[in-house]
Amino acid sequence: MYRRDWTDIIGGLLLLVFGVWFLWHAQTYYNLGEMRRMGPGAFPAGLGVLMAIFGLLIMIPAWFRPGDLPVPAIRPLICIIGGGLGFALVVEPYGLVPATFAVVCISALAERELRPVRTFILAVALAIMAVTVFSKGLGIPVPAFRWGSY
């Protein structure tokens, strides 16, 4: 327990910053228009203002009440996201099987306990299933392997 509710202070602050940026972006780059012919910037600008107001509404009371400080779990975050990014980068140039290995192997690092053999078996099993179900069965146009000829 902390003296201030950091969860909502951080949350409100993020919303405030986002709202101000959204308003700025909309005003700078898009035409606001008029009532008869509202421009593409009008709606986003209004949203930005409202976001900022709600950010303040969330932040200010939180300053005066006790609460928690959120602590993210960095390792799972990085490994899971890394697995997804691995898939995204590999699937188009190299095909579904290498992409499956990328997801499974990178995301397996998220856990403290590493089990290389089990991860490998899992990757092989999932790769076989992915190819049978998705490329062959459902006809999603991704080959199992692809080299160069993309």
Add this chain to the structure above:
Amino acid sequence: MTISRRALLGTTLGAPFAATLLPLASPALAQVQWPSRPVRVIVPWPPGGSTDVLARLLSEQLSQKLGQPFVVENRPGAGGNIGHDAIAKSNPDGHTMGPVTVGGWSINQYLYARLPYDPEKDIQPISMHWELPNVLAVPAAHIPATNLRDFVTWAKAKQGGVNYGSPGVGTTPHLSGAMFTSRLGINAVHVPFRGAAQTIPALLGGDIDFALDNLASYVPTIAGGQMRALAVTSAERWPTLPDVPTMAEAGVPDFVVTSWCAMAFPAGVPAAITQRAAAAIKEVSETPAMQERFLRTGARALYGTPEEAAARAARERPMWREVVQLSGARLE
């Protein structure tokens, strides 16, 4: 036939060899059967639209005819530009093709501030694929006019001007609507929608007054009598709506605006393959069954030489450039 054997292997393990060999070996390929492995058909639009359905119809026929699967892959986005670009940037070995609509050939370069590909240099037409006209449709319950002349008189007299719908900024219905109203001096406001599925209810509900939209989606309501078709924009009357006059017959000469589509390879595909592909498309498209099937979806199946398609794209560019300027549409 060593190359085609290897290319067949290419679907499994021999891909790296096949891929590097094919472009190098292209003169030799001229005598070789095309296609030697599955062909990707990149459709720059989402599943379910006319372009997608017609490309699937053609792909199915080509697969049967040529003995290799033609696999449709939808790459929608950015007014077709993402898919057009994917076609343009694919390996020019004759195993990637796609339908490119009139927007991709002749309009988008004037509409968009920049295009990721050059329609005149980066894509190689194979053959015409289909065309469909726009129809000037008005809701029968809200508009008294039964012919184009009366409609124009009514529209000019309407207080505050008329509203016309389109499936989006820069689409052929928008551009032809802008051309129509400016040519006839009608005070009109363009109201863009997300597609005919939104435009038709808005017409029937009386929110907007007319649309010069792709014919296919309007056939049910025209047949049902809720919508009145005043003119079609093709050069001749349209087979499925024989009672509807052309623009020229209805008193607006020189107003032929059709949406059309031609199949394309990326530039650099050997001429022999392009010729062969064009011949195959002609063979499957000229059958009465295929003509009939296309007509039912609202389009006319076309075919022809690569040169004809290129010539049509070039011929229409000045007109679209002018209309785009007239409409004031400008996209990023």
Add this chain to the structure above:
Amino acid sequence: MDTLGMLGMGFLVALSPENLFYCFLGVFLGTFIGVLPGIGSLATISMLLPLTFHVPATTAIIMLAGIYYGASYGGSTASILLNLPGTPSAAVACLDGYPMAKQGRAGVALFMTTIASFVGASLGIVILTLFAPGLAEVALSFGPADYFAMMLLGLVAAATLTQGSPAKGIAMVLFGLCLGMVGTDVQTGQQRFTFDIPYLSDGVSLVAIAMGIFGVAEVIGSIGRVTNREVTSQKITMRSMMPTKADWKASWKPMLRGTGVGSFFGALPGAGGTIASFMSYAVEKKVAKDPSRFGKGAIEGIAAPESANNAAAQTAFIPTLTLGIPGDSVMALMLGALIIQGIQPGPRLMTEYPELFWGLIASFWLGNIMLLVLNIPLIGLWVAMLRIPYSILYPAILLFICIGVFSINNSHFDVLVVMFFGVLGYIMIKLKFEPAPLLLGFILGPLMEEHLRRAMLLSRGDLAVFWERPISAGFLSVTAVLLLFAIYATIRGRNVAAALRRSAANNPPAGA
């Protein structure tokens, strides 16, 4: 012939061995792809389209329709088991279904969604049969101003989707609205918030957002926290899957209300199942005696949206069949299938092709019975899946997310989007923001803006349209009443929920 006679003839058509077979094939495929996250009925139907050239039109449409409503049955399975919404409309099932699974009641939740789907779909068909022409008329009388007013009501209702502070709920609705701004502006073609990335020009995919903030964020949060789930220690018996008497009692009214909400939204072109399921969730939360139970495994929270979603899947055929106007892209594809077969959908379909129209309707009933029979035995299988150790399960979940999202546009970019929203969702969990209002804001935002600007364009900037049109005026007054009650209740320090319950009871969602 009267309706009953026509329906009898329809059953004769649908019961032919060939049609029965294709109906089964359709619902089976539909259930299957519905369970797989991200693989939608759209892609599947478009792939099967060429196949349908070789069978009669009625048979073809029976099969394609089976895929469509079968997918809406299967969609909630992954939401309940893994917090992974397979289809956009199934995102609502995460809210209470996943907590139920965590409490070891996954079987009950799946059983109830199957029943709710069946109830919603069956009643949806009754409504479709009896009121198709009338509902189509109602849908046509909705102009841009009316749509805007309706969406506004929806957003105000969305603020009540939250469990925690209302300010944070509204902030998430707004954030969802902001995300909805990304892409090409329909009115001018201007690119907004796309940062010169062409893949963003059609906006962010709803499925990618839902899978990111629910699915990926949940995986990140679960690692290290759960090694073996609570559920693994339990024996799976038929009894543990059966809803209790209390469950049944709590669910039947929400199912009926959900059906009403769903049938209405399904018939509106462009609204559809996703909005319907969110709306019915909001309605349930408002009429509940104790709204605080929602989000913690309240069975009403899955029963109502599920029946709404499935009722909408049936009534979505109303504009398609009676006017030839597809409500969504899947419908457009089915229209395409009919047209290729030489059948022109539209007002004359019922009279010109009665055997097709009524055969299809009858096949809906048969298909839904098949789905019921198909799904109940599967529940045991799904629940057994939860016994797989999480360290094996989560890489598989992640892989399914990646492939599913990739397949939407065949583009790796969508996978990047999912991961982005995974991070965002994780931050939201940590900062105690809820994802549901964000999703609703995202869905409604672009529609609202579009209709507002279109209404202004048509009225030439005159705001009076909003109270001159009766439908719009009606929605706006309900919205105003809701807001006033909320403010009044807050000021008086009274139970907000109790006040809202009364107001909602007096003003059931329009037309339902």
